[in-house]
Amino acid sequence: MFSRADAYERFMGRWSRQLAPALIAYSEVHDGGAILDVGSGTGALTFALRDATTTAHLLGIDLSPEYVRYASSKNDEARLRFEVGDAQALRQSDGSFDRSISLLVLNFVPDPRRAVAEMIRVTKPGGIVSSAVWDYAEGMEMLRVFWDEATALDRAIAGHDEKEMPLCKPGELATLFREARLEAVSETALVTELHFSSFGDYWEPFGLGQGPAGAYVATLSPERRGALRERLRARLLGNAADQAFEMRARAWAAKGTVPLR
Numbered sequence: 001m002f003s004r005a006d007a008y009e010r011f012m013g014r015w016s017r018q019l020a021p022a023l024i025a026y027s028e029v030h031d032g033g034a035i036l037d038v039g040s041g042t043g044a045l046t047f048a049l050r051d052a053t054t055t056a057h058l059l060g061i062d063l064s065p066e067y068v069r070y071a072s073s074k075n076d077e078a079r080l081r082f083e084v085g086d087a088q089a090l091r092q093s094d095g096s097f098d099r100s101i102s103l104l105v106l107n108f109v110p111d112p113r114r115a116v117a118e119m120i121r122v123t124k125p126g127g128i129v130s131s132a133v134w135d136y137a138e139g140m141e142m143l144r145v146f147w148d149e150a151t152a153l154d155r156a157i158a159g160h161d162e163k164e165m166p167l168c169k170p171g172e173l174a175t176l177f178r179e180a181r182l183e184a185v186s187e188t189a190l191v192t193e194l195h196f197s198s199f200g201d202y203w204e205p206f207g208l209g210q211g212p213a214g215a216y217v218a219t220l221s222p223e224r225r226g227a228l229r230e231r232l233r234a235r236l237l238g239n240a241a242d243q244a245f246e247m248r249a250r251a252w253a254a255k256g257t258v259p260l261r
Contacts, residue, residue: 005042005070007208013042015142015194016104019132019251020048022190023103026253027130031055033098038087038119039063039105043071049101050080059092061085087115095124102131104251106176107167116180123258129182130255131173132190137163139250142194146206146213149231153224162212173254182256190251198242199233 023045029035031053037046040060049058058080062068071082085091087102087109100119109115119129134140140162147161167173174187196202206217207225217225236245 003070004064004066004210007205007210007214008067009042011205011208011210011214012104013044015192015249016041016044017048018192018194019190019249020045020103021052022192023101023130023132023251023253024048024052026132026188026190027099027101027128027255029053029056029099029101033057034059034096036061036090036092036097036100036119036122038090038100038102038115039109040071040082041067041105043074043082045101045103046071046080046082047074050077055079059083059097061087061090063087088118089114090118090122092122094121096122098124098127100127100129104132104134106131106173107133107165112167112176113180116176120180120182120258125258125260127258128255129177129258130253132251132253133167133173134162135170135189135250135252136161136165136168139189139191139248139252141247142202142249143213145232145235145247149235150213150216150228153228153231157216160212160216165212168252170252173252177254177256180256181259183259185254185256187252187254190253192249194247194249195244196247197244199237200242202236202245202247203229203232 032055034057037060040046040062046060060082065084068082068084100123106112151158174185177185209218
């Protein structure tokens, strides 16, 4: 039986780790100072920040105590720590960090405007706030293929499609940042390739109940789950034998500078 943290790692954590270095580079991370990872989950971004720096102090905060315990169990460096915390009500003091970064989280926060305001508050004037969110509508093929086939089987579940989630379309993150009064706001696409060793490597993580797609699969009868599985296999492999394949994954990233006060 997978724990919730292990299930997340199998479903999405491995792809978060691939994307994290690109967001770090885009966020103009320099060594030294302090960096906050908002919504750190199982630690993908925080550990990538550790690998990209040698002296920076790193804090990952997440609402899930289970994720915080999981990430903490993987950590052996004093300059890095994880805490339970709410992105919408950070406990940290004003101007505590040189960078505040969020990876694949803001679209799940009930009030992303409040979360961005908090990221700005705890970041020093002149510091950078940045975030990235999967392009569920077009660029995250792993999920796009899933929802295309799921809605083809059942049009009634179209509203569950993650393309309807906030902040996943081009320009939406940048607009959020500009409305929050960040300066020099920019947006870019971050692209990575997802390598699947087999069809099972693609399909089986959907059965672990993670994210909207996993939650939907959990509601299906064995017959309907099998029908979806076969549609996806035919879509990805056709009549070919099981084999490795790759899928493209694009995220939209935005960053802005905290105004000098």
